[in-house]
Amino acid sequence: MAEKIIEADGLGIRFVRNRRRQLRLRELFIHRGRRTGDDGRFWPLRDLTFTVRAGETVGVIGRNGTGKSTLLRLIAGVLIPDEGAIRVSGDVAPLLELSAGFSSDLTGRENLYLVGGLHGLSSAYLKRHFDEIVSFAGEQVERAIDSSVRHYSSGMKVRLGFAIISHLPHPILLMDEVTAVGDAEFRQRCYATIDRLLGEGRTLVLVSHNENDLTRFCRRGFYLDAGRLIVDGTIDEALAAYHGAVER
Numbered sequence: 678m679a680e681k682i683i684e685a686d687g688l689g690i691r692f693v694r695n696r697r698r699q700l701r702l703r704e705l706f707i708h709r710g711r712r713t714g715d716d717g718r719f720w721p722l723r724d725l726t727f728t729v730r731a732g733e734t735v736g737v738i739g740r741n742g743t744g745k746s747t748l749l750r751l752i753a754g755v756l757i758p759d760e761g762a763i764r765v766s767g768d769v770a771p772l773l774e775l776s777a778g779f780s781s782d783l784t785g786r787e788n789l790y791l792v793g794g795l796h797g798l799s800s801a802y803l804k805r806h807f808d809e810i811v812s813f814a815g816e817q818v819e820r821a822i823d824s825s826v827r828h829y830s831s832g833m834k835v836r837l838g839f840a841i842i843s844h845l846p847h848p849i850l851l852m853d854e855v856t857a858v859g860d861a862e863f864r865q866r867c868y869a870t871i872d873r874l875l876g877e878g879r880t881l882v883l884v885s886h887n888e889n890d891l892t893r894f895c896r897r898g899f900y901l902d903a904g905r906l907i908v909d910g911t912i913d914e915a916l917a918a919y920h921g922a923v924e925r
């Protein structure tokens with residue numbers, strides 16, 4: 678059996694709700710009743726135990742605000758658990774917020790070296806692959822590569838971000854609604870790239886509301902509800918549980 682690459686044991690994290698955020702409509706309607714703690718503290722995720730092995734592809738499903746993105750952030754090491762433990766063996770390529778880390782004062786070229794470098798790619802590697810990365814990001818970005826990123830559209834930033842991240846050799850890929858951004862052509866390129874990366878045996882944890890993406894890329898499924906892992910099975914089982922809950 679393949680090696681264990683992500684292990685969660687009784688994993689939980691607690692957030693403190695920002696008082697001002699209480700008035701957001703989404704907070705009022707979606708999370709009503711679930712978080713009535715007087716001190717504003719709540720557990721967006723609790724009591725998660727699972728093991729993911731190298732090469733597995735896991736789709737994470739659940740209603741808005743059930744902790745899916747929080748789970749990815751815990752795997753990425755961006756958040757630290759308050760309860761239990763998460764163990765990740767190997768580097769993580771986070772396709773979470775693709776243009777995060779770009780500095781708007783710098784050009785596309787400078788950002789490519791900066792962000793690539795922050796993710797551990799050497800400048801020699803980036804130099805060698807520069808043309809390939811920029812051409813993957815598309816013509817618009819190619820033309821504007823020496824302009825400040827401040828003048829890029831959000832689509833251009835996402836393309837450049839995806840182009841850089843897809844060059845990372847990291848064994849674990851975390852994706853949060855990646856294919857929801859960009860136009861049809863870019864989506865096709867994303868699909869082809871993800872297929873290639875999975876073909877190389879990478880491990881994928883994908884958060885998405887898009888069932889085509891989930892069934893296309895994932896064999897295993899986690900269905901989360903109110904911060905708990907309700908179903909850990911095949912992607913079809915997880916989707917069926919989700920549908921059942923939504924129709925109730």
Ligand SMILES: Nc1ncnc2c1ncn2[C@@H]1O[C@H](COP(=O)(O)OP(=O)(O)OP(=O)(O)O)[C@@H](O)[C@H]1O
Pocket residue numbers: 692693694695708721739740741742743744745746747748
């Ligand atoms: N930094 C934070 N501080 C306080 N609460 C937060 C923070 N980040 C997220 N939350 C809350 O934690 C809960 C889980 O959020 P999370 O983003 O993980 O949900 P999600 O399942 O990914 O939702 P969506 O499907 O809408 O993306 C939500 O109620 C959210 O409002």
